Structure formats: C-alpha cells, structure tokens
Amino acid sequence: MGREFIDIFEDWAKTYDESVGGNNLEYREVFENYESILNAVAENSNGVVLEFGVGTGNLSTKLLQAGHQVVGIEPSKSMRDVASKKLPNLKLLEGDFLSFPELPHQVDTITSTYAFHHLTDVEKETAIQRYFDILPIGGKIVFGDTMFKSEEVKEAFIQNAKDKGYNNLAEDLAREYYPTIEFLRNIFIKFNFDVRFKQMNDFVWLVTAIKSVSAKTN
Template sequence: MGREFLDIFEGWAEEYDNTVSGYDPEYKEVFHAYDDILVEVAKNSEGNILEFGVGTGNLTEKLLERGHDIIGIEPSPAMKAIANAKLPEALVMDGDFLEYPIPTIPIHTIVSTYAFHHLTDDEKDNAVKKFADILEVNGKVVFADTMFETLEAKEKKTSEAEEIGFTNLAADLRREYYPTMETIEGIFTKHNFTVSFKQMNEFVWLIIAKKE
C-alpha cells in the first residue's frame, strides 16, 4: 500500500522541496511546472477535501488559500512534521491510501499529487473503490501523477534515463508502480467514475475522475 517506500521518504523529507524546485537534475523534468501542477489540482477541487500524500504540504497550502476545509493523510512522520510546521492550521493525520481515519465530514473532492503510483494496480483498484464509497454525490478525484500512455512509452523513458546516466531516475521508474493511462481509466470506470486526462509535463498527467 505504498508503505514499502516509507524509508525513502523519511530520508528525502528535508530535501523534498529543493527537489521539486528543480535542484536535482535527474528529476527536473519530472517536477517541471510543479507549481502550475499544484494550482491546476487546486483549481479543479471543490468543497471539503481529503488529500492523500500530503508530503511537505505544498498542495495543502494551495487548497487552504482557496478556503477549503481539508483532511490530510500522510504516512511519513518526517514529511508530516514539515507540513505541520509549515501549516499549523492544517489537519494532517497518519495513514495511507488504504488505511486512514474515515472522515467525519462530507467529502466532495479527493486529491493527491505524485503519490498514487506507490500502489500496485490491485491496491489502486481497492483505493478507488473506497473513494467511491466516501465521496458525496457528484464528487470527484483530482490527481496529478506520473503515468504513461503505453508500456512502450514507459520503457522508452527508462532507457533514455539510463543512457544519459540518470541512474536514480531509471531505478525509480523500474521500482515503482507507474501505470498506463488505460489502466487508470479502467480502474476508475469500473467503480463508476468518468475520467479525463490532461498532460502537464513529460511525465505527469492530471486525472479528473467524476463520480457518476
């Protein structure tokens, strides 16, 4: 359920904000237009929000600026500590996409950035099933995450990373569970969502899935 990667995030927490700002050349394209991606997710969010993978609170901050009530879920204590220090007014609780406190307020939008790929396809399916149960009528899921149009496109990006010596990025692309768009669309459609995609950079797509 993504917690197998927890040690990576515990070690990455202090440098995470530097990485997303383009400091690390290996991940510069992955996080290209990072702020615009967060704004796009926030712009498409409505009402009370459940956010998964809060990290250091960057998306949370955008949502708070728009006046949303937010319940944040984050499994990494180090990441959560940074988010709490940055945004003491935010409610950030321990949990992950599959195990988390059930919200006590109506949820109109579920959001996440750069996190859903930590789940296997079966775990993604289980998570989306729970989303459908939690969301209010006409609620939606708004995610931005790395995914690929085809498996061939994923392999091409991985090979390109290896060829230019981006060994960490290549290992990341092979290690984690980056999906194809067809897989994501199939999972959401199975649980009665309609799905749209918008490409945000070479790696990241915006997903908007509306509950039918």
Template sequence: MMNIKEAASRLGISARAIRFYEEKGLILPAKQSSNGYRTYTENDIWRLQTIAALREIGMSLQDITHALGEIDQGNQQRLEEYLELQQAVMYAQWIELKRMMETTQRMIDLNRQDGPLDVSHLHDLADSARRLREARQNWHDRWNYDTQAAIHDQRVQAEGRVSTEHPNSEGRYHSNDTVQSSFYLYHNYDEALEQTAHWISPALGEKGLDIGTGTGNLAGKLLQHGADMTAIDQSREMLRRCRTKYPEMHVKLGNFLALPFADHSFDFVVSSFAFHHLSPDQQILALQEMQRVLTSRGRIGLTDLMFVDAAHRESYIRQAETTGHQEQLNALRERHFPLLGELCSWLEQQGYVTKHVRHNELLHTLLAVPLR
C-alpha cells in the same frame, strides 16, 4: 490513599491486571514501610485509567509505555500521533473485515445460483481476496520520507536539479550540494498543483482530503481556495512541517490503503506525486478507498507521473536502455508509474467521467467526476 482491592473496585478492573501493569513498569505505587503493602494515590488511579483506556483501543504495552512518557513530558502532539497510529490500525482491520464479508457474500450468491456449483469460482474469489489482503499489508516506505522532510520543499522547487545528499549509516542526509540530473520527479511541479486546484475548484467550506500530502503544498493551495482541508501522510516528519506551514489544516497519520475516516466523509480527494509509490494491486485498493470516503458526488484529482499506455512505457524503457540513463531505469524498478489509459478506464467503469492534461513527458493531472 487506597489499597489494591479498593483501586481495582474503583476502576472496574482486576487486581491481577493492576499487578501486571506494575510488573511491566507502567505504574509504580508507593509501599507502606510497616508492611510493604502498595498504596494508590489519585495520580496512580488516573494513570491506571489512562492505561486501561489505551488497552481498550488495542494499543500494545510498548506503545502505551511510550505514550505515558509523552504524557509525563506534556507532549500532546506525540501522544496524538500514537493515538492516530492506533486508529489507523483499527481502520485497516475494519476495512479488511468488510472485504472478507463482501467476499463471503459473493460466495453465498454463487452457491445460490441455479445449476451445479463450480467450486473453482470459490477458489478464484478466495485467491483474489488473499492477493488484495497481501497487497494492503505489504506496503512500506522504502524511501524513508521522514529523513527527507527537511529538504522536501527545496527538492520540489529544484527544477531539474536534485540533491546529491545520500543517507549515512544512520539514515541522515549530510550534503547540500546539487547536481544536474537526467531524471527528476518534479518538473512542472507548481503548474501541475495549480492545475489540480483549478480543476477541483472547491466551493467555500467543501471538505477535501489530500493523501500523501508531504509538507502540504497541494492541500495548502486548496485551503487558499476556501476548502476545509484534511491532509494525511505516513511520515510523521512530513506532517510536522505541514502543521507548521498550515496550522489551520487538519493533519493526520495515514496512507492510501486504509484511510482513517468514515465512509462518505469528503467532497473531493486529491493526491500528488504519491500514487506511484503503490504497486498496481495497491493502486486499485487505493482507488477503492478514495471511493469509500467520498460522498456520492465526490470527485478525484490525481497528479502524478504516468505513462499514457503500455506502448508509451515500452518506448520509454527502450530509450532509457539505449541511452544508458540508469536513473530512469532505477526509477522504473523502484516505482510503479500507472498507465493513464487504464486508470481512466477503471474510473469510467465505476461511473466517473474523466479528463486529463499532460505537463511533461510523464507528468499528468487526471480529474474524475461522477456522472450520477
């Protein structure tokens, strides 16, 4: 047993901080009956150490409360999710700081050029940086994939039949009926994933990252090819199902716009049926993030619904409007199917050679391999 001064000295924190944590209900030390003074046991000290460690990495008091509850219940998986979420936040902040430093350096370079400075160039740089920052911050899961995790594998194998399930007031799905649909995201699903795995063709032990993995179907195929796979997704429920299917896979919370990994961590990056959830500005940020985490010879494999070019998109929209296919029109409003030609051009400007194959009217697999 020790008093608050002794506890503070042992932990290297202030007595005021300990009282603050007590006020927030994070720790409940016993009180002496004779004088009402608090006494701290070894378990209290351990709990305070845990709180201090979680505060050190920037976790909010609310999240610390939840994390301590999971620790008390012995739920290591939920605690890991809280830590991963905090790590993702820190990576996002780090990436944003890097972008700010790069923009500042470009402003310095402009100022050093001979001749009078055109201040409008500084304004353009600042505006561009602002738009990219907002693009990174404004992404959210409009489709609530946590509620879809239980039926995801069923949906991707439906081959033209989609669930008529609709969320009730609690966001839960309540029907297992299926109906023929005029618009279906997953035609030729297995063929496209097999093509991606074939083109990536990982060597034994190569490190790969699958972004927006869902329940891990693409990552699982690459795992079978001998790759050391890491899979990330923003949906906890999707990742739980992925862990159950592939316990040997590294699974982590994260998203396209701030990949929670160090630079040059992977030999290849893949993604399937997820890239179109990003806006055009966010898609560029996602490609830059892929480049950041890839080795110098790292390759990119994207399988997704894409238009070949702007003319293809306009023709598709006109046809949907003429035939009254509301599902197609809704999909175009809710998602951002990229232009294949623009993707290839951007990647080639970054030093990649690209190739692609078409699986159906919209679904393509794209491979990008660096020339160097």
C-alpha cells in the same frame, strides 16, 4: 499500500522542496511545471478536500489558499513534521491511501500529487472503489501523478534516464508502480466515474474523475 517506500519518503523529506524547485537536475523534468500542477489540482477541487500523500505540504498550501477545508493523510513522520511546521493549522493525520482514520464529515474531493503510483495495480483498484463509497454523486478525485501512455513508452523513459546517467530516476521508474493511462481509465470507468486526463509535463498527467450521476449506490 505504499508503506514499503516509507524509508524513501523519510529521506525525501530533507530534500523534496529543493527537488520540486528544480534544483535536482535528475528529477527536473519530472517536476517541470510543478506550480501549475498544484494549481490545477486545487482549482479542480471542490468543497471539503481529503488529500493523500501530503508530503511537505505544498498542495495543502494551495488548497487552503483556495479556501478549501482540508484533511491531510501522510504516512511519513518526517514529511508530517515538515508539513506541520509550514501549516500549523492543517488537520494532518497519520495514514495512507487505504488505511486512514474514520472521517468526521462529508468529503467532496479526494486529491493527491506524486503519490498514487506507490500503490500496486490491485491496491489502486481497491482504493478507487473505496473512494467511490466515500464520495457523493458529483464528488471528485483529482490526482496529479506520473503515468505513461503505454508500457513501451515507460520502458523508453527508463532507458532514456539510463542513457543520461540518471540512475536514481531510472531505478525509481523501474521499481515503483507507475500505471498506464488506459489502466487507470478502465478502473475509473468500472466504478462509475467520468474521467479525463490532461498532460502537464512529459511525466505527469492531471486526472479528474467525477462520480457519475448514473452511479448505483447500496
């Protein structure tokens, strides 16, 4: 459930905002167009938003500015502390993509940025199936995350990072569970979501999945 990366999240809390601002050369391309990615997720969201992987609260800020009611889920205490200082009025709960408190009301959109890849492939499928059950017909999943057109492309990115001496980035790309677009598309289709992908930079794609009107509910 991504909890195996909790130590990394704790460390990232100290420097994350500097990195997304372009101050970390090794990750600069990963966070290229960062503000546009956050804005795109916020603009494509509707109604009450459940945000997973709040991190330091940057997407939450955009969602609140857009007038959404937001419930944030974050496993890292250090990340929650940073986000709470930025957004003292944000409803922020401890949890992760698969384990989180019962929600008190209807959720219209589920969002995340730079986080869904921490789930294994099996966990990704389990999560999307669960979100199908949470969302109403027409409800949305809007993710901005690193993914690749193919495994071969992924391997090429890892080698390119090594060639540049970006060893931390190369290790991240090899260690974490970055999916292919085809893999994610097939899961969303399996669970009756209409899905589209838009490339935001060399690494990150915007995924917008809408629960189909033809979806069968129990």
